[in-house]
Amino acid sequence: MSTGVKSAMSDQEDKQAEVVPSPAERPAAGSQRERDRDRGRRRHRNQPRHLEASINMSELRELIDLITENGLTNFELEREGFRVKVGRGTFVEDPGAPALLPGASERQIGGQTGSPVQSIPASAPSHPGALAEEAASVDQDLHIITAPIVGTFYRSPSPTAESFVRIGSEVEHNTVVCIIEAMKLMNEIQAEAAGEVVKIYVENGQAVEYGQPLFGIKTQ
């Protein structure tokens, strides 16, 4: 069972909404102690100290305060033995907040009976590519680098290293622009185009699907 904190926010700029990649699976270049510290720091910030199977009211209130203070709409915590899910109102995604993370928003596809024809849901369920596709669609004259596999997108070879590319970087066909991790393997993705990076459609640590736009390259 994964033991991490996942949180989705309507306001994506708040630091506390950082996406934690699949825990314990990312080989980090930093020292073991550094990594432990990081993990501990994250845990302290977002998680009450003791959450046993029989939760008590004061811890619960702490949790609730955390959520309301930070404007969270959904909060999910998993530990060995149990899982906690807390949400504001019904689990309907705030229409003003595009979902970047898979599973971040629980969509209520209102009241359909499951009969296949009469009511097709107007909006598709959350999938990793939704937002990026919208953004990329306006950049018709750019060469779009898309994900050739499904996995987790990383901007740099390791958590402490520099990004492979940034806005303005020049790339050649075989320039490595990012890593997509799938099944514990780090796959280096090459630009396969020559030009300047002008758009980046995804965030570090974000799950990406096959065909999802990653970078926009202005070719010569």
Place this chain on the structure above:
Amino acid sequence: MLTLDLDLGLLVLVMTSTRPFRKILIANRGEIACRIIWTCKEMGIRTVAVHSDVDRDSLHVRFADESACIGPAPSAQSYLNIPAIISAAEIFNVDAIHPGYGFLAESAYFAEICEACNIKFIGPRPGVIQLMGDKVEARRTMKAAGVPITPGSPGALDSEEEAIKIAREIGFPVIVKASAGGGGRGMRIVRSEAELGHALETASTEAAAAFKNGDVYIERFVERPRHIEIQVLADEHGDCVHLGERECSIQRRHQKLLEESPSPVMTPELRQEMGEVAVAACKAIGYSSAGTFEFLLDEDNRFYFMEMNTRIQVEHPVTEMVTLTDIVRNQIRIAEGDPLGFGQDDVIMVGHAIECRINAESPDTFTPSPGLITTFNLPGGPGVRLDTYVYPGYRVPPFYDSMIAKVIVHARTRELAIARMRRALDAMVIEGIKTTIPLHLKIMDDPDFQAGNISTRFMEEFLSRNGFREKSVGTASAALTGASG
């Protein structure tokens, strides 16, 4: 599970144990993916759909809670792409994968990888999938478990001499079959000793080309067999029941078109005998989850084991209708570790159910007819179930199976079920593509079908009675069905 409604007006707290599944990834597409999603919704389990890029608008993607595109159209790069599927499963943090039927459903390798990645594969253990996937080994194992098998060679043949000796023992006609095969390829009917040598050679060559394994074995060939299969359900604690039989004799080129339960020739005694044999075999091999034992029934109502399918089958709805069970639900509960919760005495069979598989094909020539569906009217009313993944405005892709819907009816008697199927098919209007609905209507009107006089020869005889002229398909299947051309 503890639920607190905190009366703060805002929040609901849910605590669950880790054993029941919270989230299942469906490694499939089309109607079975939808079917699995329906039951997951009923059980409160979140669903993850994976799809190829051309399936972006497919119904299973629309109704799943989450989805991810895992590759381009070709199955090898998408629905058979194990790394892509596992990668998606890990990203979405699923508890289990339901493989449906076809694709990776009977891949022991895929089941093993799921296990290694701590994802529960909804099906039997990899070792059991492997065992029953090897047809020669399966026969041997079933024989040892006391299951009647068609008289034939104990294993793959070593020589023509051995083949002749066995053929003399079991009597002609015999059929040569590929050990690694299926679907009619690598098969030859042999009616006399003189033909045997040549048949062995060609079958072996064909098998080597199609399945990378030229091993062949021989069995007695039954001229007019019925294909009767027994549905089983087994939990992971050693308990097993059967849910009765399905009659699946109406096939064209080894593809089933129409199935029903119960079989028109079944008696309670025969059902009990076949059911008990299947259950005993399951226990002998340590089977778990849903499975199907396929038998041949000869003209004297003797049954012989053909093969076992270690997955849910396309035609499972007819069993669900007459036994009032949800097979997918049982698969999920079993995979969660729950005991079966009911015994053989609790299994009931009520009424009669028929299923027609509707394919996007011309009803006259069977050529595939993918394309845009402009009109789609679903039949409804009493005793009608429709399992489908298409809708008006949906574009049926050319890359996959041509089956677009299954119409299932349930009624008190077989006669009433036939009448019900006829009116359901009449009300089912699909425009924009061709479908095999007219073919099924003709079958409903066929006197032999109505009388229950069916065998695996039915379709071939029906087609020639009704003036179909099929293109020649290759010697194996032609020899098997006797079709000329």
